[in-house]
Amino acid sequence: xxxxxPISVKDILIEIKTLAEICVDLAFASLLYSDxxxxxxxxxxxxxxxxxxxxxxxxxxxxxKSLNQAEHLRIYYIIGEANNLISDSAAxxxxxxxxxxxxxxxxxxxxxxxxxxxxxxxxxxxxxxxGKSEVTANLHDLIGIDVIGIIRSxxxxxxxxxxxxxxxxxxxxxxxxxxxxxxxxLANGVVSSVEEARERxxxxxxxxxxxxxxxxxxxxxxxxxxAELIVDLSYLYALEDLPKVKNLIIQTEExxxxxxxxxxxxxxxxxxxxxxxxxxxxxxxxxADSFEEIADAATKIxxxxxxxxxxxxxxxxxxxxxxxxxxxxxxxKDSPYIGMTVREAELTDDFFQILAVRKKGKYFFFPKDxxxxxxxxxxxxxxxxxxxxx
Numbered sequence: 001x002x003x004x005x006p007i008s009v010k011d012i013l014i015e016i017k018t019l020a021e022i023c024v025d026l027a028f029a030s031l032l033y034s035d036x037x038x039x040x041x042x043x044x045x046x047x048x049x050x051x052x053x054x055x056x057x058x059x060x061x062x063x064x065k066s067l068n069q070a071e072h073l074r075i076y077y078i079i080g081e082a083n084n085l086i087s088d089s090a091a092x093x094x095x096x097x098x099x100x101x102x103x104x105x106x107x108x109x110x111x112x113x114x115x116x117x118x119x120x121x122x123x124x125x126x127x128x129x130x131g132k133s134e135v136t137a138n139l140h141d142l143i144g145i146d147v148i149g150i151i152r153s154x155x156x157x158x159x160x161x162x163x164x165x166x167x168x169x170x171x172x173x174x175x176x177x178x179x180x181x182x183x184x185x186l187a188n189g190v191v192s193s194v195e196e197a198r199e200r201x202x203x204x205x206x207x208x209x210x211x212x213x214x215x216x217x218x219x220x221x222x223x224x225x226x227a228e229l230i231v232d233l234s235y236l237y238a239l240e241d242l243p244k245v246k247n248l249i250i251q252t253e254e255x256x257x258x259x260x261x262x263x264x265x266x267x268x269x270x271x272x273x274x275x276x277x278x279x280x281x282x283x284x285x286x287x288a289d290s291f292e293e294i295a296d297a298a299t300k301i302x303x304x305x306x307x308x309x310x311x312x313x314x315x316x317x318x319x320x321x322x323x324x325x326x327x328x329x330x331x332x333k334d335s336p337y338i339g340m341t342v343r344e345a346e347l348t349d350d351f352f353q354i355l356a357v358r359k360k361g362k363y364f365f366f367p368k369d370x371x372x373x374x375x376x377x378x379x380x381x382x383x384x385x386x387x388x389x390x
Contacts, residue, residue, distance in 0.1 A: 078304035126189030234302035
């Protein structure tokens with residue numbers, strides 16, 4: 001991220017939201033690789049978010065001239081508070097690494113069962129990415145990959161989207177399973193161009209992992225993805241008063257509470273039977289708490305709008321200009337997506353993730369790759385991009 005201090009409420013909100021999202025990804029990456037440098041960076045970002053949150057409170061406070069205006073601005077207080085809590089929860093997870101809680105093997109086993117993967121690769125000197133940034137290489141638009149951090153040395157972590165990648169760098173990146181392998185080939189110099197990697201992704205027939213997870217691992221995957229889903233749904237509901245989305249948020253939040261208790265019971269059972277050690281037990285308990293806290297924080301955003309006035313332009317800008325942007329696409333009669341499968345639609349033009357397909361008033365979340373899109377459907381999509389990426 002940039003070093004300059006945001007000077008407007010909009011800029012502060014964009015940076016808080018973006019940094020909180022990066023914090024969660026980096027926290028999981030630090031656990032996945034037991035990497036203390038990455039974990040320390042999460043704590044640095046969490047401290048920066050604390051400062052941005054205080055700045056936000058100050059600026060909002062001096063701008064309020066009436067009770068009516070205070071009610072209109074309440075959502076921005078809540079977004080700041082919620083993302084501050086999300087970064088705190090990410091820092092709690094990262095702290096495990098600094099305390100030498102190594103559960104990397106547990107997480108590596110479940111990594112490929114997640115919808116979005118955070119991974120790490122060393123940039124080879126033969127790679128066409130050397131000397132380019134994520135933005136100039138057009139990684140997001142062409143192959144749906146976002147470089148969320150660069151480890152350049154034992155004490156240097158770079159987070160700017162326009163940071164030039166150099167041979168020997170370790171790239172922390174995020175993407176869907178379908179795209180990850182080709183990015184690794186690209187970084188290793190096996191694939192000669194980003195365009196070639198794109199063609200390989202489009203033509204590749206991905207085989208998803210067939211090995212089954214242990215019950216406690218499956219519970220953790222479901223908790224993590226459910227918490228991320230609530231974050232997405234909460235911003236959507238804050239923008240648009242959709243009763244079905246409101247009900248889904250409530251149901252998913254209740255589901256996460258239940259999953260947390262199930263996970264606690266299961267890891268305690270495994271510990272008593274000496275199937276996991278005490279550090280693995282504590283790590284799972286900490287992660288369960290963190291994902292539950294993230295879900296609670298996101299729910300604050302969903303129900304923070306007490307007065308709905310259109311257009312809610314500042315909130316729309318904050319969501320559109322941050323690193324994870326939501327959009328709602330109506331599949332009209334001239335839509336290019338008619339007749340496509342979900343996977344085909346996700347591979348067209350800019351890469352995006354289809355969170356849900358709405359058919360005849362009913363939402364189908366995380367639809368299967370082969371599900372067909374028809375006229376009259378609606379797509380809830382999420383795009384990962386740089387705030388500077390136009």
